Amino acid sequence: MLKLEHVNKIYTGHHALNDINVTFPEHQTTVIVGPSGSGKSTLLRSLNLLERPESGRYHFDNLTLDFKQSLSEKAILKIRQQTGMVFQDFNLFPHLSVQKNVTEAPIHVLKQSPAKANANAKDLLAQVGLADKADQFPASLSGGQQQRVAIARALAMKPKYMFFDEPTSALDPELEADVLRVLLKLAQAHDSMIVVTHNMEFARGVADQIIFLEDGKISYRGKPEAFFTEPTQRIHDFLSAMNFMAKP
Structure with a gap:
């Protein structure tokens, strides 16, 4: 199990992650959505320790990290050996x-x-x-x-977990579809995945859990059905802006 408790990340004049409390169940797909600058990538990169929050706790199975304390290289290596990260840019050799x-x-x-x-x-x-x-x-x-x-x-x-940070944002629609089909197969195989995406149709089809992040805060965490069919006014406005009106 992967879990964050009271996690905060602050850049100069900007609270990128604000008291984040969330659990990412194993063998499920969690999709993180939200407007640009909401903290989605910061949250994902914190899970792989590419970003270091100033406070909060990170639980990964039996390992607990306190972000107020310095992190040992052994702990960092243990997290990274059990997580795979796929970025917007391919970063191949x-x-x-x-x-x-x-x-x-x-x-x-x-x-x-x-x-x-x-x-x-x-x-x-x-x-x-x-x-x-x-x-x-x-x-x-x-x-x-x-x-x-x-x-x-x-x-x-x-x-143990796969992290995807907007893996199709740099691709045209046809190439995007090829990558999304691969992610769908992984989700159907019950791999443990956390995906940041702008593609709402994909999010609706693949997610076991949706997280809506805005201004560094989680304003929705739950099943995709409620997110898309019974949205709050703010989520409705977001979906409309993404040209994906919630459907019954």
Whole structure:
């Protein structure tokens, strides 16, 4: 289980996360939505300790971190070994083939044998629809294909939770659909996922839990059905602005 209690993150003159209390259940998909600048990416990056909140507690299974205290490298490593992060930008190694992008960390971090890492990479690339691209280099791939390689690379580390920060925001609609189909398959397999997205149709179809974040505060946390069919006036206005009117 992953849980935050009374988490605060403050930038100069801006309370990015304001007393965040939330649980992210295992084997479920939590989708985080909200207007630009609401703190969505800050929240996700805090879960991977890429951002360090000033206060609050972070519970990951039997490990508890107090953000008021300095974090040990051992604790940081333990969190990051159990979480996979996929960003807006693909961040692939341009000098390595697709196959080697996927096998690099399992071999050097998890100490898998090359044979096992390559076999796993082959299966993962097939899972994301890129079995025929293993020997190509990132520059020869479309943006959607590169993002699917990034997903395979994250999955290769066998994380307990997968984090996705607007994984399709840089893609055109056709390429976006290819990536969203991969995420849908992961959700249907009951992988533990936390996804920041602007795509409301995807959010409605994939989420077990929706979080609406605004001004660093959670104003809705619950089932997608109520979020979309019985929205508050503020959420209704947000959905309208996103050209996604709530439907009965």
